[in-house]
Structure formats: C-alpha cells, structure tokens
Amino acid sequence: xxxxxxxxxxxxxxxxxxxxxxxxxxxxxxxxxxxxxxxxxxxxxxxxxxxxxxxxxxxxxxxxxxxxxxxxxxxxxxxxxxxxxxxxxxxxxxxxxxxxxxxxxxxxxxxxxxxxxxxxxxxxxxxxxxxxxxxxxxxxxxxxxxxxxxxxxxxxxxxxxxxxxxxxxxxxxxxxxxxxxxxxxxxxxxxxxxxxxxxxxxxxxxxxxxxxxxxxxxxxxxxxxxxxxxxxxxxxxxxxxxxxxxxxxxxxxxxxxxxxxxxxxxxxxxxxxxxxxxxxxxxxxxxxxxxxxxxxxxxxxxxxxxxxxxxxxxxxxxxxxxxxxxxxxxxxxxxxxxxxxxxxxxxxxxxxxxxxxxxxxxxxxxxxxxxxxxxxxxxxxxxxxxxxxxxxxxxxxxxxxxxxxxxxxxxxxxxxxxxxxxxxxxxxxxxxxxxxxxxxxxxxxxxxxxxxxxxxxxxxxxxxxxxxxxxxxxxxxxx
Amino acid sequence: xxxxxxxxxxxxxxxxxxxxxxxxxxxxxxxxxxxxxxxxxxxxxxxxxxxxxxxxxxxxxxxxxxxxxxxxxxxxxxxxxxxxxxxxxxxxxxxxxxxxxxxxxxxxxxxxxxxxxxxxxxxxxxxxxxxxxxxxxxxxxxxxxxxxxxxxxxxxxxxxxxxxxxxxxxxxxxxxxxxxxxxxxxxxxxxxxxxxxxxxxxxxxxxxxxxxxxxxxxxxxxxxxxxxxxxxxxxxxxxxxxxxxxxxxxxxxxxxxxxxxxxxxxxxxxxxxxxxxxxxxxxxxxxxxxxxxxxxxxxxxxxxxxxxxxxxxxxxxxxxxxxxxxxxxxxxxxxxxxxxxxxxxxxxxxxxxxxxxxxxxxxxxxx
Numbered sequence: 001x002x003x004x005x006x007x008x009x010x011x012x013x014x015x016x017x018x019x020x021x022x023x024x025x026x027x028x029x030x031x032x033x034x035x036x037x038x039x040x041x042x043x044x045x046x047x048x049x050x051x052x053x054x055x056x057x058x059x060x061x062x063x064x065x066x067x068x069x070x071x072x073x074x075x076x077x078x079x080x081x082x083x084x085x086x087x088x089x090x091x092x093x094x095x096x097x098x099x100x101x102x103x104x105x106x107x108x109x110x111x112x113x114x115x116x117x118x119x120x121x122x123x124x125x126x127x128x129x130x131x132x133x134x135x136x137x138x139x140x141x142x143x144x145x146x147x148x149x150x151x152x153x154x155x156x157x158x159x160x161x162x163x164x165x166x167x168x169x170x171x172x173x174x175x176x177x178x179x180x181x182x183x184x185x186x187x188x189x190x191x192x193x194x195x196x197x198x199x200x201x202x203x204x205x206x207x208x209x210x211x212x213x214x215x216x217x218x219x220x221x222x223x224x225x226x227x228x229x230x231x232x233x234x235x236x237x238x239x240x241x242x243x244x245x246x247x248x249x250x251x252x253x254x255x256x257x258x259x260x261x262x263x264x265x266x267x268x269x270x271x272x273x274x275x276x277x278x279x280x281x282x283x284x285x286x287x288x289x290x291x292x293x294x295x296x297x298x299x300x301x302x303x304x305x306x307x308x309x310x311x312x313x314x315x316x317x318x319x320x321x322x323x324x325x326x327x328x329x330x331x332x333x334x335x336x337x338x339x340x341x342x343x344x345x346x347x348x349x350x351x352x353x354x355x356x357x358x359x360x361x362x363x364x365x366x367x368x369x370x371x372x373x374x375x376x377x378x379x380x381x382x383x384x385x386x387x388x389x390x391x392x393x394x395x396x397x398x399x400x401x402x403x404x405x406x407x408x409x410x411x412x413x414x415x416x417x418x419x420x421x422x423x424x425x426x427x428x429x430x431x432x433x434x435x436x437x438x439x440x441x442x443x444x445x446x447x448x449x450x451x452x453x454x455x456x457x458x459x460x461x462x463x464x465x466x467x468x469x470x471x472x473x474x475x476x477x478x479x
Numbered sequence: 480x481x482x483x484x485x486x487x488x489x490x491x492x493x494x495x496x497x498x499x500x501x502x503x504x505x506x507x508x509x510x511x512x513x514x515x516x517x518x519x520x521x522x523x524x525x526x527x528x529x530x531x532x533x534x535x536x537x538x539x540x541x542x543x544x545x546x547x548x549x550x551x552x553x554x555x556x557x558x559x560x561x562x563x564x565x566x567x568x569x570x571x572x573x574x575x576x577x578x579x580x581x582x583x584x585x586x587x588x589x590x591x592x593x594x595x596x597x598x599x600x601x602x603x604x605x606x607x608x609x610x611x612x613x614x615x616x617x618x619x620x621x622x623x624x625x626x627x628x629x630x631x632x633x634x635x636x637x638x639x640x641x642x643x644x645x646x647x648x649x650x651x652x653x654x655x656x657x658x659x660x661x662x663x664x665x666x667x668x669x670x671x672x673x674x675x676x677x678x679x680x681x682x683x684x685x686x687x688x689x690x691x692x693x694x695x696x697x698x699x700x701x702x703x704x705x706x707x708x709x710x711x712x713x714x715x716x717x718x719x720x721x722x723x724x725x726x727x728x729x730x731x732x733x734x735x736x737x738x739x740x741x742x743x744x745x746x747x748x749x750x751x752x753x754x755x756x757x758x759x760x761x762x763x764x765x766x767x768x769x770x771x772x773x774x775x776x777x778x779x780x781x782x783x784x785x786x787x788x789x790x791x792x793x794x795x796x797x798x799x800x801x802x803x804x805x806x807x808x809x810x811x812x813x814x815x816x817x818x819x820x821x822x823x824x825x826x827x828x829x830x831x832x833x834x835x836x837x838x839x840x841x842x843x844x845x846x
C-alpha cells in the first residue's frame with residue numbers, strides 16, 4: 001500500500017466523520033503519536049481519535065480508499081514499536097473507547113472497549129470479587145486493546161496465562177470495513193478460532209473495537225514473600241526448584257542488585273540492597289494452601305542460600321512490594337536518560353545460564369544491564385540503560401539486544417514473551433522460523449489483509465511471502 | 480492401479496471407513512510426501528487418529544485415510560520445565576502413564592485408551608479440569624503441522640510464554656484437520672497435586688459459589704459432585720464447606736452413553752437451564768461454571784435436539800452433533816448456524832490446503 005504523505009482528500013473525509021477536533025495533523029500532534037514507549041519512531045500522516053465501532057469502520061474504509069495504512073494505538077506503552085507508524089498512515093487512537101459494559105458476575109465476564117485501562121478494569125470489578133488477570137507493569141496506563149494486540153502478560157500470568165487466555169469474544173473491524181463478532185461467552189465456539197488468532201496479532205489483522213473478557217475471582221488469601229539472595233544465580237535456582245517441585249505460584253519475580261538500588265533510591269521500600277538479588281514470590285488460594293505453599297517456597301529458597309525471607313503481613317506491605325516491582329522501569333531514569341527494555345524467553349531450566357550470559361553480553365558491550373523479570377515463566381527483561389544523545393550508543397544497545405535474543409534462542413527460547421515483535425524484532429524472526437514457517441504466517445496475514453491496510457511491515461520480516469514451494473500459484477485452487 | 484504412495488506403509492487399523500487406500504506414515508517427512516502426492520492427484524484425505532472423535536463435523540468420504548498412530552514418538556519431556564514434545568499420533572494414555580512418574584499431566588481428556596494427542600486437539604476437546612485450568616488450547620505451546628499440500632509448518636515455541644509471530648497453534652485446535660495434520664506438539668504440563676477428593680453435593684450452584692476455583696462441579700442424571708485438588712489440608716477444608724459425603728480420589732463420570740452424542744455449549748450462567756431442558760431419557764454430564772453439557776440419546780430424537788439447538792443459539796451457544804449413525808448426518812447439520820467470518824475461515828483453509836483435499840467440508844459452512 002502506497003502512503004500518500006499529505007492526502008487532503010482523506011483528511012477532509014475523516015473530518016466529516018469525526019469532526020475537526022478528532023482529526024489531527026499538526027507537527028506537535030504528529031510528533032506525539034510518532035512513537036510508543038520503545039526506541040523507534042515513525043511519522044503519522046494523520047492522528048484520529050475514534051469513539052465508536054462505526055467510526056472505526058469509517059476510518060478503515062476511507063483510509064483504504066485513499067490507499068493509506070491504518071495503525072491502531074492504545075496508550076502507546078508498547079515497547080516493540082507495534083504502534084509506530086513506520087511508513088506513515090492514519091494512527092487510529094482507541095483510548096476514548098473506554099467503556100466497561102455489562103459486568104456479568106455470574107458468567108465472570110465483561111464487555112470492554114479497547115481503550116479501557118487495564119487497572120481500571122480490575123478496580124471496577126473489585127466490588128464483585130473479580131479482576132482481569134493480565135497485569136503488565138504498565139497496567140495503570142496501558143489499555144486492554146493494547147494488551148490484546150500484544151497478548152500481554154505480567155507477573156501474574158505465571159499461574160493465569162497471558163491475555164489470550166482471558167479473551168472470550170472480540171468485535172473486529174476487518175480490512176474491508178466489515179464488523180465481525182468472533183467467539184462468545186459459551187465454551188468452544190464452532191469453526192476456526194479467529195478470535196484466538198486476533199490476539200497477539202499486533203493490529204495487523206483487524207481493529208478490535210470491543211472485547212468480552214474473562215474475569216478471575218480474587219483469591220481468598222495471599223502470601224507475598226520477598227526473599228533476598230547473595231547472588232542472582234541462587235534466586236534463579238530457587239525459581240527452577242519451585243517449578244520442578246510441582247508448585248506454580250501466582251507470581252515469581254526476580255530483581256537484581258542494580259535494579260533494587262535504583263528502586264530503593266526513590267521508593268524507600270526497604271529493599272535489601274546489600275543482597276545480590278531479590279525474589280518476589282506470591283502464592284494465592286485458600287488459607288491452608290497458601291500456608292503450605294509459602295513453606296515450600298521458603299524451604300527451597302533456604303536450600304539455595306537465601307539470606308532473608310520477608311513475608312508481607314498487611315495489604316499495605318504487599319502493595320509496596322508490588323509497587324517496587326511494577327515501578328522499576330521508571331526508577332531507571334536516575335541511571336541514564338534512556339533505556340532499552342528487552343523481552344525474551346528461555347525454558348525455565350535454563351534461567352541460571354541465561355542470566356550469566358546476559359551479564360556477560362553487557363560487560364562485553366560496556367552496557368549497564370539491570371534486571372527485573374518474570375522468572376517463573378523464564379521471561380527475561382534485561383534493561384539496558386544508556387544515553388541516546390551520545391552518538392553510536394543506540395546502535396551499540398541494539399547490537400547487544402540482538403545478541404541477547406540469539407543466546408535465548410540457542411537456549412531453546414523465543415524472541416518475545418509479552419511485548420511482541422513489532423518493528424523491533426522482525427529481522428530476528430528467521431532465527432526461530434524457516435522460510436516455510438514464515439511464509440505460512442505471511443499467508444495468514446494476507447487472508448485478513450491482502451492489501452496491507454493494517455499496520456504494514458510489523459511482525460514479519462520483508463520477503464516472508466516469497467516462498468512458493470517450487471510451484472506456480474495453484475490453478476483451480478479453492479479460494 | 481499402482482499405489483502412488485510408494486513406500487509409505489499401509490495402515491492395518493480396524494474400523495476405518497471405506498477408501499481406496501489407508502496409509503500409516505511413520506515420520507513427518509513421510510506424512511508430507513503422502514499429502515503432496517494426494518494433492519497432486521486430487522485425492523481427498525481423511526486424517527484418523529484413534530478414531531474416537533470422528534463424529535464431529537460433516538461426513539467425509541475420502542479416497543485416502545491417513546492414520547496417524549505410527550507418528551507416536553515422545554521427542555522430549557522436561558519435567559523441571561513442565562513441557563512435553565510429542566508427535567500427534569501419540570496415545571494420551573501412554574503419555575499420562577509416563578508423566579505420572581513425576582506427578583505431571585497434560586490434562587487432555589482420554590476416555591478411550593486409543594485417544595491421540597492430535598485427535599483430541601483437532602476436535603478441540605478439553606477435560607473436566609477446565610473450570611480451574613482453562614481449555615486445552617491454553618496449554619498448546621507449539622505445533623508442527625503438515626499442510627494439505629505437504630508443507631511442514633512449525634509455529635509457536637517450546638516455552639510457556641510466547642508472542643513470537645501469529646498464534647497458529649491455537650488455530651489448529653478445533654480445526655478438525657482442515658488446516659493440516661498435527662504432526663507434533665509442545666504442551667505445557669500441569670503438576671498433579673498431592674490430594675484429590677470427590678464430594679457429593681445437593682446444590683451444584685451453591686457449591687460452585689462456596690468453593691474457590693474447584694477443578695469441576697459436574698451434574699449427571701445420578702447427581703451432583705464437586706471435584707477438588709490440592710494439598711490434603713486444602714481439599715479437606717474445601718470439602719467440608721460443601722458436602723458431607725467425600726471420597727478420596729476423583730471418580731470422574733464416564734462419558735454419556737447412547738446412540739447419538741451431542742455437545743451443548745452455553746454461557747455458564749445458562750447451564751442449570753440447559754440441564755432442565757434436556758429430555759428426561761437423555762444421559763448427560765454437565766460442567767457447571769463452564770457451560771458445557773455432553774449428552775447422549777438412545778434414539779435420533781431430532782425434535783428435542785433441534786429445539787435445544789434453537790435455544791442454545793438464541794443464548795449465544797451451540798448444539799453440536801458429536802456422534803451418531805450415518806443417517807443422522809443426512810438429516811441434520813452437525814453444527815447448526817454457522818459462525819461469523821466464514822469467508823475468512825474459507826480463505827484460511829485455502830492457504831493451508833489449496834486443493835481442499837484434507838477432511839473436506841467438515842467444518843461449519845461446509846469448509
């Protein structure tokens with residue numbers, strides 16, 4: 001799809017549908033919507049703020065007619081440049097579609113707009129004893145639509161699974177502006193699982209305008225433990241030991257000493273900054289279960305040289321433990337003006353080795369590596385603090401980032417656990433997939449978006465759809 | 480006629496439907512070769528695992544039956560990582576026996592000893608543990624699929640959390656082989672807790688409300704039971720809240736028996752009403768909090784079935800035929816009203832099977 005740089009026809013048409021105040025193209029506005037929370041930048045042709053499904057349909061149809069791509073965007077907290085308008089186009093902002101409708105306590109579901117903020121959903125459903133399980137660190141800002149696009153995770157995905165496990169139905173605007181309702185509240189909808197394929201597709205297959213999400217009952221009891229270790233290897237061994245013992249806690253998070261110090265400097269949460277690493281472990285359930293599980297976690301930690309085990313004794317104490325975890329990335333600003341937050345996964349048995357290699361890569365490239373990550377899932381988040389204003393720094397960081405992915409794949413891991421591929425990692429897809437594999441994914445994209453209306457260039461590397469299996473396009477193929 | 484499939488072994492499985500030839504490839508390259516040949520010759524193929532779930536979907540009248548049971552190797556099992564990689568034709572019962580050594584499980588349902596991993600996933604089936612652990616599709620991490628035209632496509636990954644590329648594995652669940660043969664999978668395993676208890680309850684809705692995330696609360700014509708899992712102290716305290724009659728272990732009900740089998744799917748809140756609407760003569764297992772009723776009748780009972788389907792569809796569910804005599808499939812659409820997005824479904828299947836040779840027409844809308 002060709003991008004018209006300044007298409008006044010499209011602008012006029014969108015103004016007719018949305019009004020002038022919701023169609024923006026001033027330099028400042030375009031600058032504001034040029035990037036997400038990562039390090040890549042694009043340049044939107046137009047930014048539109050939609051308030052309804054009908055408006056989404058109108059935007060998609062108009063953009064398609066004018067041969068301009070559409071890039072959906074929630075709060076812009078993504079880190080893989082999934083919402084960056086790389087080749088220009090209409091940035092379609094869903095944050096005003098933020099209504100929580102039909103909280104159904106009996107079915108434990110709610111219909112939500114894509115612009116609903118993750119934490120708002122859980123807070124709104126608290127009176128019913130329910131919450132939305134995916135809880136990314138950015139949950140006070142990120143939107144459910146963005147969570148769906150990236151199949152987001154968070155600390156509590158260890159026991160509850162990522163966003164895809166919590167989406168029952170989606171209303172989707174297709175590339176031709178058709179509105180589809182995929183899935184439903186009943187189990188196992190018939191036919192191919194189009195709802196499932198939409199989740200994690202990073203806005204490349206359609207625009208989600210409403211979602212029926214599954215709500216999870218709040219646990220009757222919880223124990224949150226902060227365990228200090230002399231080394232990060234001891235913390236990682238503890239996590240591997242807990243999983244190997246057949247215990248799947250609600251969360252198992254590790255932070256290293258550098259990260260602890262950065263957080264402690266501003267939060268004053270009482271983190272054990274003398275320790276080499278901290279393990280945040282949470283077990284939930286009925287009282288008998290959490291007591292037994294907290295004992296198992298403590299025993300395994302002690303056998304891995306834990307120097308102290310602190311159990312939260314009040315909701316406030318638990319809250320501060322989690323605040324220290326979830327605010328970690330903001331705390332990094334003191335270390336350097338910019339950061340590059342990585343996201344890769346290794347099998348949980350390879351955690352110790354993978355962490356060793358993370359630090360080794362940091363040392364070799366002369367980059368400060370800070371770590372706070374979802375250890376229970378094997379989901380690493382090395383954070384590289386740097387100064388982008390210094391020439392060559394970003395390139396150096398990107399090279400180290402690629403190397404990190406490489407070592408994780410060599411350990412049997414994958415490119416991303418919860419941030420997505422976006423622009424950031426598409427060039428690394430061939431590390432994991434063959435030409436045939438990538439071709440199949442490219443065909444899938446074509447089924448939903450043959451003309452490349454939605455978020456072009458994301459997820460798959462250029463040239464993925466070139467593999468024709470040594471045959472001409474099948475004659476008489478049933479399409 | 481000369482066998483165009485060369486050295487691919489012939490299947491000697493009993494109970495296969497009539498076809499020109501029945502093959503039992505022993506490797507994925509063999510399976511790919513078989514499907515490529517079938518595509519070249521426009522021969523229609525029916526994929527056959529243990530033959531337990533062939534009742535789902537429109538009838539298929541194949542030229543070739545492709546039996547998967549010789550694709551039965553467990554490639555790797557990482558007990559410390561709780562992941563398993565196995566070929567699609569591997570019997571679940573055999574895998575479960577192996578996993579029990581380390582108190583782990585796939586949670587895949589296997590009422591029959593011949594049920595295969597690929598068959599159960601292709602049929603989109605989940606076990607009774609789903610109230611607590613979610614459906615089978617939530618634990619499928621990676622697939623290697625042989626497409627209709629013989630490509631071998633791997634997607635997903637062997638880790639428990641992954642957003643690397645489109646979720647093709649999930650698309651394979653419930654696709655009934657229309658997108659390809661499930662050659663191999665990586666599954667996320669679940670640790671089996673130390674204590675299991677089954678409690679007889681009077682009021683399943685009250686039990687569901689009183690218990691924190693029970694494994695299952697099931698109703699059958701014989702009564703209602705809650706199934707609990709966890710530490711000894713946990714299950715005993717939970718059991719005490721809902722019933723007096725508790726037995727150790729899980730006495731799962733057998734699947735409902737009858738001449739015709741149906742799968743009634745409604746939003747969970749509609750389940751008690753669904754049970755109330757079943758004809759008195761029908762056998763059933765109803766899963767509270769899930770919205771699934773497996774049911775069976777001793778005769779066609781098309782009138783009541785059609786009425787149930789109408790009601791289920793009106794509340795956003797479905798009434799799916801799961802098995803029965805051939806004649807029944809000529810009288811009733813096994814799926815009922817087709818889902819949204821049929822056009823996309825049709826095009827998706829065309830990308831995986833361009834000549835439409837695999838399990839042709841089996842899905843809703845004759846896809």
